[in-house]
Amino acid sequence: MFRVDYQGRMRWLGQFGRLGAVFLAILLGFTFQEAECALLVSPDGPSLVEAEAGKTVTLAVSFSGAPDPTLRWYMGRSLVVTWTIGLPTTDADIPVDKKDVLRIEPNGSLTFVNIQRDYTSNYTIEMAKAGQGESSATFSLTVYEKFQSVILSPEPEFAKEGTDRFTLNYKMEQGVVQQETWFFNDIEIKTNSHYRVERQSLVILSPTRRDTGQYTVLLKNPFSSVTTRLNVTVLYGPDEPVLEARPAKPFYVSGESLSLSCKAEGYPQPTVQWVFDGQTLNHSQGVLNLNDVKTSQGGVYTCTLVNEQTTDQSRKSMTLKVYERPSGDPMCAVQAENDTNLQYHCRWSGGTPEARLWFPTLSNTSIGAGDFSQTVNTPNNLDGKTVTCMADHPLEQTRCNITARSPAKFLPVVNVTADGEIVVTIDCDSKASPEAVVSWSLGSEAITSGTPYQISRDTTQLEIRYYNVSNFLDKSYSCTCRNPLGSQSRVIQLKGPSISDSSVMVNQDRTVATLTWEVPPTAIVTGFDIQIKGPDLLSKNHNGTQTRGGSNKFLTIYQKPGYVRIADVFPLDPKSTYRFRIIPKARLTEGEPSKEHRIGPGGLSGPAIAGIAAGIPCSILFLILLGGLIYLCFYLRKNRSRQTRYPVSRAVEKAITTKTEITPHNLLAAGLKPPPDYNRIHLAPSERSVALPSFVPPPPVRMATTV
Structure with missing residues (x-):
């Protein structure tokens, strides 16, 4: 009953699915029929097309609403292409004289190959489909040639x-x-x-x-x-002359070169006569060059122009002034005055006349000449503000800038050297303008130069000398950078020899290990011991063969100075395991070693660990089965011993002593460990990789034979 009912339901579901598919097809048919009710063609891009003569251009169109319509392309009013979409493009009807140029595309677009100027025109495409109506689109095509020999x-x-x-x-x-x-x-x-x-x-x-x-x-x-x-x-002309000095300046510096040009708005160009201080110069060109001019050459220059064709004349005069320019460029500076005031200084000396100098930001009324200074008593609002010195000279107007800044935040720099003593140098350099004065203190007491301290001339560096590293520890040194705009202080707590980070990298052949490390910025370190544990580095003896030893303790192989942060260890045995560490030292005082870095084979891989984890349940199951099998064998043997025994004759017993042969048990095939291979006892000590097992020969077995 169940089978019949199930098959009936399946047939009913199949008939219902076929009816649904038919209904869906009818619905989609009506939908697409509605969507394709009207033919529409339109430009697929711009309708105003510009083309270069000799190139290929396409009047692109797209259409919808009807499949495979018939189309006609018109050039102006002339029919140039007739074709039905879906047919081979070679069936398109194109005039013979235009076949080399016109080409119809599968979607109805019209392509021009090697187009020429005479194809400039308006183009119209008309599409028609029986029962779907007609549609058209218009293009304007202009063909341009490149210009030649204009x-x-x-x-x-x-x-x-x-x-x-x-x-x-x-x-x-x-x-x-x-x-x-x-x-x-x-x-x-x-x-x-x-x-x-x-x-x-x-x-x-x-x-x-x-x-x-x-x-x-x-x-x-x-x-x-x-x-x-x-x-x-x-x-035209001649007209009034134009007398110019080039370069045009109201004044000129002694040693410069310039030229005086005289010209008039006339053609042909008039000839020129020059007169200086009433004396005619032997120069008839329109340009008078004055090289390396001197102050004595300043005066009145007169130019007279004569048009030889019209005989008309005109003249013009100008006064040339020659001054000496101040040397160099103006220089600005700012300095502290009485530790509380700022003095701004501007200098641009020399020149005739002297340059006028002033600081518009500070005052528009205080003006100096050549060398000028101005003091500000309350400079707090000038921190980080650029102050400009204006320098005005008849030959040049220029400026220079200066910015006063309070001491910026900074990080002290600690350097350590060892020359009999341990020398620790602390640099506190805060960018400031004017330059900051640095004061040093130990705790609350000020530090002055003298044993064991030395302060540099610019006060930015403190040098501390001790023989023992312990003298540096647990002391807080402070440096304070100060100028009239403010101050910044930092506390430096020196640390003993230590390493903040370390790492190891191995080359591709695993024969070279590169150790890198870093130390805390305030740690006192004068050197490093590079230590290794494991096989010794490979070396060659006097016979030329490689020898190797080993150690279970860390041994120092290199000693590096305190500024080194990298060390290469080689040659290494790529098949051996090594451990490395770095010991920081301050002379004879050792700090905490770095973390140990291990390279080389060793340990279990991920697949091996997974295999062991999977083998543990199997081993337990195997032991349970083995125990059951042993119990079964013992039980069967016990039952056999209980069976009836028949008497045997009292013949002379012959005793034969033999050795028992050890044969593998059938259970070894299931994975049990075989007995030791006692033949390995006779191997040479160098051939044995593990300790020999203790061997006890089996006792002789006496066997009786009844005749």
């Missing part, structure tokens, strides 16, 4: 002031201009009452002398640009 030429050849117009034209061998821009001396020109931009030309209306300069035309399209320049000079 030439700018004037008309007429020379521009003259007062004429009606002057025109600049450009010509080129190839190119399509999308944007044309004109510039005069790099300033863009717009059409106005003076300029008119026409097709491929720029017209200057009523040119004047101000139109002399460089004219530039910039032609652009999306794929190239070209810039062409032409210098234009308008004939």
Whole structure:
């Protein structure tokens, strides 16, 4: 009954599943039919497309609403492609003269290969599907050529002031201009009452002398640009001369070089005559060079310009002043005054006249010349603030800056050396401006120079000398850095020889071990003992063979000075186990050794430990079975001894003494340990790796034979 009922239920469930699948298919059919009710085509990207001549470009489209519609591509009003999506693209109907350029893509997009300028046009794609309607999309394609050989030429050849117009034209061998821009001396020109931009030309209306300069035309399209320049000079003048000194300065420093230039707004360029203090100079160039000028060369210079074509003349004069500049650059400094005040100092000496100096941050009324100082009685608000010294000279205005800072937080630096005595040097250097004065103390008592203390000249270093390291311990040294803006103090508690951290690394061949270690920053350490426990390092005897020994105690193999933090130990036996440690020392006093570092084989691996853990239950089970088997054998033997025995004849008994042979028991196959191999007794001592077992020969067994 159960089987029949189960099969019936399974058939009912199968029929219900098939009906559900049919219902789902009908529902999905209606859904997709609704979704594909209208054909829609649209650009798959920009509809305004710009292309470079000779390149490949695609008018990309996407469509939806109907499968495999028929499409038509129009170039303007001309039909260029007819095709049905889903058919091979080679079946597309393309005019013969355009087959080398046009190519239809599987999704209906139109690709142009090696496109040329004559393909610039509007393109329209129309898609249609019976029963799904029609849809279209439009593109605008512009093809540009790169510019080649653009030439700018004037008309007429020379521009003259007062004429009606002057025109600049450009010509080129190839190119399509999308944007044309004109510039005069790099300033863009717009059409106005003076300029008119026409097709491929720029017209200057009523040119004047101000139109002399460089004219530039910039032609652009999306794929190239070209810039062409032409210098234009308008004939005019001469006018009032322009007399300049270069470099232009109100004053000049003795020893500098300068030049005086005289020019007029005229063309052709007039000739020049120079007069200095009423005397004509033998120099007819427009530029007068004065090298390594002296103060005696200061005075009035007059330039006269003559236009040889128009015979017009004009002249201009200027006064040249030569001064001496202060040497170097201004220097700023700040120093403590009476341990409570700050004195700001600024110096820029020499020069004619002397430079004016002042500190605007401190005061706008206190001004000095050449060498100036100003004292501040309440400097607390100046901590970390930059103070500027303004230096003003007729030849130059400059400045220098100085920042006063209170002592910053710092960490003392402890260095230890040993030269008969143990010398501990403590450095307390706090960055401060003005420089901080450092005071030292031991507990509450001030430290002064003298045995065993020595304080450096700048007070930032304390040197302590003792023969015994114990004299350094349990003492708190303090250093205080102070300037008028504040102070910082630190307490230094010296420690005995110790190691804060250590590690060991082994090379790939496991023949070299590298020990590294660190010590506390205030520990007194003058050296280190590198110790090893295990086999001795490999060495060669006089016969050339390697020898090795061993020790169960740590032995010192290297001694390193106190500044060393690394040691290499080699050569090591890669098959042996070693232990290392480092002993810090302060002369003869040893500190606590570092932690022990072990390298080499030894111990149990993870799989071995897992095997032992899994074997313990199996061993217990095996012992239980073995005990049961022994009990069974004993029980069977006992029953056998209880059976009826028949009498035997009293024949002469022959006693035969033999040795029993030891044969392996069948239980050894189950994993029991076999008896000792007594043959190993005869091995040489060097061949035995373990202690020999004590051997007791078995007693002779007397066996009786009845005849």
